[in-house]
Amino acid sequence: MPLRLPPVFRVFPALALAVAVCCAWEARAATVTDALGATVTVPDAPKRVYALSPPDALLVYAINPCLLVGWNMPQPPAAKAWYPACVRDLPVLGGFFGQGMTPNKEALLAAAPDLVISGTMARSNRDFDAFFTGLGIPVVHIDSGTVADYPKALRLLGRLLGDPARGEAQGAYAQDTLEAIAKGVAGIPEDKRLRVYYAEGEDGLATDGRGSFHTQVLEMAGGINVHATPQTQRYGMDKVTMETVIGYAPQLILAQTPKVQAAIQASPTWRVIPAVRDGRVVGLPSLPINWFDRPPSFMRLLALKWMAHTLYPDAFPYDMARETQAFCKLFWDKDLTEAQARALLESGAAARP
Structure with missing residues (x-):
């Protein structure tokens, strides 16, 4: 035919x-x-x-x-x-x-x-x-x-x-x-789980709600997304106010970019938030592509280990340099030195003043 x-x-x-x-x-x-x-x-x-x-x-x-x-x-x-x-x-x-x-x-x-x-x-x-x-x-x-x-x-x-x-x-x-993360998270009491804010956008005042595919890694790793409101659009990044974030009182902030991390750390307004006061503003690894989101990819498998270790190092005592080396060999066909692996882990962090 x-x-x-x-x-x-x-x-x-x-x-x-x-x-x-x-x-x-x-x-x-x-x-x-x-x-x-x-x-x-x-x-x-x-x-x-x-x-x-x-x-x-x-x-x-x-x-x-x-x-x-x-x-x-x-x-x-x-x-x-x-x-x-x-x-x-x-x-x-x-x-x-x-x-x-x-x-x-x-x-x-x-x-x-x-x-x-x-x-x-x-x-x-x-x-x-x-x-x-x-x-x-x-x-x-x-x-x-x-x-x-x-x-x-x-x-x-x-x-x-x-x-x-x-x-x-x-x-x-x-x-x-997935099995290792689920098992480890199950052993963390609810009252010991950290409250986390995902800071996106130019000023950190955009975020994604609980249950969003944009914050999936955070929640699977046992973090409590403080922004419980469902996202209003598929692309996410819903706007919030500074007063709202202060009211959330997150114990840890995930900064989408180094620029946002640096802005939050330098701002007197943000310093009243426990995460900032305690030095727990963390940049997301971003090389060779963002580990966490935008686009969501197979990098989220490595991000799960990184996120769980960042939140609960005692429950997830990963050697993240070795984990990064093993992952990049399997998924990227790259043989990394320990120094190269550590550079990837720091790829989302703002430069130190």
């Missing part, structure tokens, strides 16, 4: 040919049941993969970065320095995420993926799925919205992308981490 192409291909016939050659006739040799319960026929060895959101693109990266055909958003220079050459200068194709952004269909056609990954974070729709499936390009949906989804997601991606051993190793790491 001839392949039916959407009207856009009549305007871009060269792209139609590229997609037809690269995708429509790709041999299909396996089926998989995805997170929506659909049975999807997939390439035996996909060579060009597109993911609809930054978190899912980074999960694909963790398995095999060179399969990616593009990014969802521009990549920061610091991250590019870590990337292998095959992904450093990939085009920005867009995706379903954040503040109403959508994929660039023309750029997607030129990229000619032979497999599409649509994770929980992507919020794709039937029309866009049909755009791919109408071209004979399979779409596999995975659960990836929470850190708890990672063991299954990584194992599935390992099988899909032709490296089940790597997917199993990363999935096992994720599962072991």
